[in-house]
Amino acid sequence: xxxxxxxxxxxxxxxxxxxxxxxxxxxxxxxxxxxxxxxxxxxxxxxxxxxxxxxxxxxxxxxxxxxxxxxxxxxxxxxxxxxxxxxxxxxxxxxxxxxxxxxxxxxxxxxxxxxxxxxxxxxxxxxxxxxxxxxxxxxxxxxxxxxxxxxxxxxxxxxxxxxxxxxxxxxxxxxxxxxxxxxxxxxxxxxxxxxxxxxxxxxxxxxxxxxxxxxxxxxxxxxxxxxxxxxxxxxx
Amino acid sequence: xxxxxxxxxxxxxxxxxxxxxxxxxxxxxxxxxxxxxxxxxxxxxxxxxxxxxxxxxxxxxxxxxxxxxxxxxxxxxxxxxxxxxxxxxxxxxxxxxxxxxxxxxxxxxxxxxxxxxxxxxxxxxxxxxxxxxxxxxxxxxxxxxxxxxxxxxxxxxxxxxxxxxxxxxxxxxxxxxxxxxxxxxxxxxxxxxxxxxxxxxxxxxxxxxxxxxxxxxxxxxxxxxxxxxxxxxxxxxxxxxxxxxxxxxxxxxxxxxxxxxxxxxxxxxxxxxxxxxxxxxxxxxxxxxxxxxxxxxxxxxxxxxxxxxxxxxxxxxxxxxxxxxxxxxxxxxxxxxxxxxxxxxxxxxxxxxxxxxxxxxxxxxxxxxxxxxxxxxxxxxxxxxxxxxxxxxxxxxxxxxxxxxxxxxxxxxxxxxxxxxxxxxxxxxxxxxxxxxxxxxxxxxxxxxxxxxxxxxxxxx
Numbered sequence: 001x002x003x004x005x006x007x008x009x010x011x012x013x014x015x016x017x018x019x020x021x022x023x024x025x026x027x028x029x030x031x032x033x034x035x036x037x038x039x040x041x042x043x044x045x046x047x048x049x050x051x052x053x054x055x056x057x058x059x060x061x062x063x064x065x066x067x068x069x070x071x072x073x074x075x076x077x078x079x080x081x082x083x084x085x086x087x088x089x090x091x092x093x094x095x096x097x098x099x100x101x102x103x104x105x106x107x108x109x110x111x112x113x114x115x116x117x118x119x120x121x122x123x124x125x126x127x128x129x130x131x132x133x134x135x136x137x138x139x140x141x142x143x144x145x146x147x148x149x150x151x152x153x154x155x156x157x158x159x160x161x162x163x164x165x166x167x168x169x170x171x172x173x174x175x176x177x178x179x180x181x182x183x184x185x186x187x188x189x190x191x192x193x194x195x196x197x198x199x200x201x202x203x204x205x206x207x208x209x210x211x212x213x214x215x216x217x218x219x220x221x222x223x224x225x226x227x228x229x230x231x232x233x234x235x236x
Numbered sequence: 237x238x239x240x241x242x243x244x245x246x247x248x249x250x251x252x253x254x255x256x257x258x259x260x261x262x263x264x265x266x267x268x269x270x271x272x273x274x275x276x277x278x279x280x281x282x283x284x285x286x287x288x289x290x291x292x293x294x295x296x297x298x299x300x301x302x303x304x305x306x307x308x309x310x311x312x313x314x315x316x317x318x319x320x321x322x323x324x325x326x327x328x329x330x331x332x333x334x335x336x337x338x339x340x341x342x343x344x345x346x347x348x349x350x351x352x353x354x355x356x357x358x359x360x361x362x363x364x365x366x367x368x369x370x371x372x373x374x375x376x377x378x379x380x381x382x383x384x385x386x387x388x389x390x391x392x393x394x395x396x397x398x399x400x401x402x403x404x405x406x407x408x409x410x411x412x413x414x415x416x417x418x419x420x421x422x423x424x425x426x427x428x429x430x431x432x433x434x435x436x437x438x439x440x441x442x443x444x445x446x447x448x449x450x451x452x453x454x455x456x457x458x459x460x461x462x463x464x465x466x467x468x469x470x471x472x473x474x475x476x477x478x479x480x481x482x483x484x485x486x487x488x489x490x491x492x493x494x495x496x497x498x499x500x501x502x503x504x505x506x507x508x509x510x511x512x513x514x515x516x517x518x519x520x521x522x523x524x525x526x527x528x529x530x531x532x533x534x535x536x537x538x539x540x541x542x543x544x545x546x547x548x549x550x551x552x553x554x555x556x557x558x559x560x561x562x563x564x565x566x567x568x569x570x571x572x573x574x575x576x577x578x579x580x581x582x583x584x585x586x587x588x589x590x591x592x593x594x595x596x597x598x599x600x601x602x603x604x605x606x607x608x609x610x611x612x613x614x615x616x617x618x619x620x621x622x623x624x625x626x627x628x629x630x631x632x633x634x635x636x637x638x639x640x641x642x643x644x645x646x647x648x649x650x651x652x653x654x655x656x657x658x659x660x661x662x663x664x665x666x667x668x669x670x671x672x673x674x675x676x677x678x679x680x681x682x683x684x685x686x687x688x689x690x691x692x693x694x695x696x697x
Contacts, residue, residue, distance in 0.1 A: 034631055074631055076615050083630060086611065088621060100667040105542050112516040113544065115687035115694045125672040131685075131695035173513045174692040200667060202634040203616070 004030040007080070007091040011070035012039020013061050013220065014211020014227045015096035019068045021231040029094070032073040032080065038065075039098065040121075040212075046128040049152035053145070057220045076203050093207030096227075099197040099216045107140075107195035111169040116176035120149065120194040120218075127156070134158070134190030138179050140165050141194030145218040149192075161186065168193065208234060240264045240400075241594065243419055243431035245407050245445055246438040247274040249383060249578045250570050252390035254435055256315070257582040259397035262597040266429065267391075267399060268421055270406040270441075273656045275387035276688045277439045279575070280659065281515065281546015283463060283493055283504055285475060286379035287573040288324055293347050297555045300577035300584065302347060305377055307579040315389040316606045317381060318496045324378035324475040325358060327369055327532055333479045334370040340479075341373055350375055362472055364533050378475050380496050383575055384659035392649055397601040403652075404690055410434065410448040412561065417449075423690070433594060435565045435585060440512040440549045442568035451560035454568060458512045459548040461490070461504025462521035466537035467666065469498040478532050489572065492529045497636070497662060500537045502529040509547060517543040541666075548572065557584060563592055607645055612637040632673050635666020643674065647681050654678065655688040 006022060008015045011033030019029045033039075041061050044050040051058060073082035080087045101119035109117070116134055118126070120141065126133050136159045139146055146162055153160045165181035170191060172178065179186050197216040199209070210230040215222040242258055244251045247269035258265045271277075286308055290301035312319035328334040337352070344350045351374045358365055358372050395401060405421035412418075416430045438445040443456040477491030493501040502525050522543055530536055551569030555577070559565050565588055567581060574581075590596055612631055614620040629639045638661045646660050657674060658664050664671045678685055679697060686692045 034634070074612070074634075076612065079615050079621055081611060081615065086615065086622060100669045103541060103668060105540060110517050110519060110522070110543065112514070115692040119668065121669060122671045126675065126695055129672060129676060131672075131675065131679075131697050133695050167519075169516075169518070171516070173515075174687075174689045198667070200634075200669065202666060 004028045004091050006030070006094050007032065007075065007089055008094045008096055009075040009205060009207075010039070010096035010098060011036060012096065012098055012212070013041050013057060014098070014213075014223055015039070016061060016064045016068050016070070017224070017227050018094055018096055018210050018231060020064050021228065023068075025235055027235075030091075031068060031070045032075055032082075033070050034072070034074045036070055036072050043125050043128045047124065047152055049148050049155070050124070053148045054220060057224070075205060077205065093205060095201060095205050095207045095209045095213060096211050097200045097205075098212040100200045101194060102196050102198055104193060107168070107193050108166060109168040109170060109191075109193055111171055111180075112173065114170070114172040114175050114177075116172070116190045117170060118190070118192050120146070120192055123192045124149070127153075134176075134188075136188040137161070137190040137192060138163060138181075138186050138188040139192045139194075140168055140179075140181055141192075143194055143218055146194060161188070238266075238429045240266045240429060240431040242266075242433045242435065242589070243268060243417070243429065244435045244437060245419075246436070246442075247387075247391065247401065247403075248277050248279040248437060248439050249275055249387045249390070249575055250439075250567055250581055251435075251437040252387045252394065253578040253582040254437065254567070254585050255394040255399045255401075256390040257586055259394040259399045260598070260601050262599040263594075265394075265399045266431065267394070267401045268405045268407055268419070269401065269403050271689050272403050272684070272686060273651065273653045273688065274391045274401075275384050276653075276655065278547055278549050278570075279383050279387050280655070280688070281461070281544065282383050282572070282575055283461075283490075283501060283546075284380050284383045284495060284575070285493060285573075286319070286321075286381060287576045288375035288378040289344065289348050290573045290576075295554050296557065297571075297573065297577060300555065300580040301573045303580035303583075304573075304577040305379075308379060308381075308576070311579045312381070314603055315386070315393050316603065317386045317389040319379055319381050320496060321377060321379040322474050322494055324375040324477070324491075325353065325362065326373045326375070327358065327365065327476060327478050328371050329366065329368045329478055329531070331370060337371065337373050337479060344373075348375065349377055362474060362476065364471055364535065365476070366531065366533055380475070380494060381575070382496050382659065384656065386575070386578075388649075388651070388656070388660055393603055395650065396604060407438070407445060407448075410445070412449060415563075417564070433563045433565070433589060433592075435567060437567045437570070439570070440547060442549065442566065443551070446560065446566055446568065449561050449564055451566070453560065454551040454556055454566075456512070456569065457550045458509040458514070459550045459571065460507045460509035460514060460545050461548060462507065462517045462525060462543060462545045463501050463503030464522060464525050464540055465542045465544070466500040466502070467539040467541045468500055468537040471500050471537040472533075476532055490525075490528075492532055502526065504546065506548075512547060515545045515547060517545050521545070555581075557581065557588075559588060559592065565589070607642075610637065610639045610642060612639065632677070633661075633663035633666070633670045636662035638663035640677065643677050644681070647678070647683065652683055653686050653688050653692075654694060
């Protein structure tokens with residue numbers, strides 16, 4: 001580890017792509033990830049329609065991980081915690097920790113907070129883990145990926161409706177019972193929302209940010225573009 | 237049919253503290269709770285403030301607040317919950333209120349510690365305070381706790397010392413027979429127990445429980461309070477509020493609060509709710525809160541992350557602690573500052589029990605020590621960089637540094653719902669990306685995948 005020039009936090013698509021692009025330029029980099037589950041693409045891979053939609057990136061990721069090893073460890077500031085030991089590092093840090101979906105309040109979702117409200121990200125992960133997240137699902141948001149999600153969930157037997165809306169109000173005590181979107185009521189037991197993403201950097205790591213932490217999107221073309229451009233800037 | 241000496245109805249902070257106090261004596265005690273976990277009613281919805289005082293000083297709630305505040309350090313140590321006396325600053329924004337607060341100080345100092353703070357001192361303590369500040373009062377005894385943790389630790393202590401907690405038992409009938417009560421509860425099937433004494437701490441439903449023995453002397457009115465949470469740890473360090481000149485019922489009380497973890501909470505408001513179960517927050521609630529509390533500061537805190545409402549169980553202006561029927565005690569209408577008063581209320585209830593003939597025989601009791609801080613928290617919070625031993629631990633929640641081990645320990649201690657695990661460990665309170673991982677742990681541990689209430693299923697497998 002001491003002979004590495006760069007430490008990459010995050011072993012998802014942009015982390016691994018970063019390591020590969022650096023290696024192509026003769027620069028050593030070591031990738032660390034807390035969970036080693038293949039990042040977000042690891043979730044998409046388990047869901048047929050999304051697997052197809054993201055096929056290009058999933059295949060690329062699988063190819064890349066054949067040559068690039070992802071080590072299990074969490075980067076906390078200037079310290080790296082690996083299962084088994086804690087180590088100080090002295091390499092340059094590249095941050096490829098991706099993003100998370102904005103939360104209900106930031107998406108103008110008010111009302112009560114019963115069970116059955118999911119961000120797109122958590123809904124997809126739960127489904128990929130084999131959980132059923134409800135029966136009658138209302139999806140509120142505006143993004144091309146939502147149409148794929150709609151098809152995916154429809155095929156899995158969910159009753160699903162996709163809506164755009166600005167103001168959302170949830171009713172229900174134990175579980176979602178009704179959702180009001182811009183004044184119109186929908187009876188449903190589940191709400192999935194999407195209104196953009198924010199950078200995931202809970203330890204406020206200092207370093208160069210690459211990939212989805214900047215792009216904040218479900219559009220992996222943009223993730224790829226940001227990573228490639230970032231590396232270009234870095235090498236110059 | 238099971239026989240008990242004391243049956244406590246309701247496992248909120250009050251029920252759990254009474255149970256904890258009773259567990260120190262040689263008694264058979266049972267706690268009956270409608271929901272699957274403790275503190276999921278008014279307790280969870282409160283702001284977590286340990287108040288330095290409550291007006292009027294000569295009211296029951298005023299006295300119990302002062303007494304409870306003094307007891308809090310010992311309670312926190314004995315039960316093992318986090319408690320920090322952060323202090324409260326009441327701010328005067330004009331010259332008139334700056335004169336008024338000196339009079340207030342003179343009057344208050346008979347009851348509690350209070351200091352006058354000049355403008356410069358407040359600015360040095362709280363750099364974000366408004367330029368308009370003229371002076372203020374400082375109450376060093378004000379503190380903060382995590383109300384769910386406080387309640388859960390009291391339950392844990394009580395359970396360790398022999399109190400039986402029966403969850404998902406909604407009391408549907410109480411009958412008096414000679415010198416004991418027959419209590420019927422329902423959920424999956426009916427069950428009847430008998431108990432010599434009954435303590436009614438059923439929160440929002442205390443009036444219904446009292447009605448079962450024919451006491452219709454009070455009615456619980458739900459008083460909803462909305463809060464906004466900000467993830468801005470260095471915005472303020474104390475609880476802050478402006479001196480109210482014109483009391484406005486809709487925005488009565490509340491302040492710019494800090495949580496035990498350093499987040500910022502603005503609230504609570506007071507809105508009449510027609511429904512005891514209405515915990516909704518609407519646009520007006522948020523606007524009103526922000527409008528009110530932003531007057532105290534130069535700028536707004538960054539990153540608002542969530543809003544929530546709690547429902548106060550109010551019955552008139554004061555607490556109701558009485559015995560309408562021999563051996564039946566109401567502990568009702570425990571509105572603010574119920575959390576602060578909880579330990580003092582428990583002591584008072586014990587005195588009432590003793591006076592009505594219950595023999596309180598001391599027994600040895602134990603408390604379980606707090607577990608070590610995990611390695612990630614050591615690195616981030618204490619700066620400890622070299623850990624000499626091997627860890628097998630792994631982070632679940634990055635935002636609040638919660639490990640698998642901590643979640644498993646919390647489940648071992650008796651947490652059974654998602655919200656309980658969330659409030660006790662802090663997981664899934666930041667970006668909430670880890671929520672599926674927490675659900676997975678719950679599933680592996682064989683828990684029902686519920687949020688907080690009996691039928692609040694999140695997912696199914």
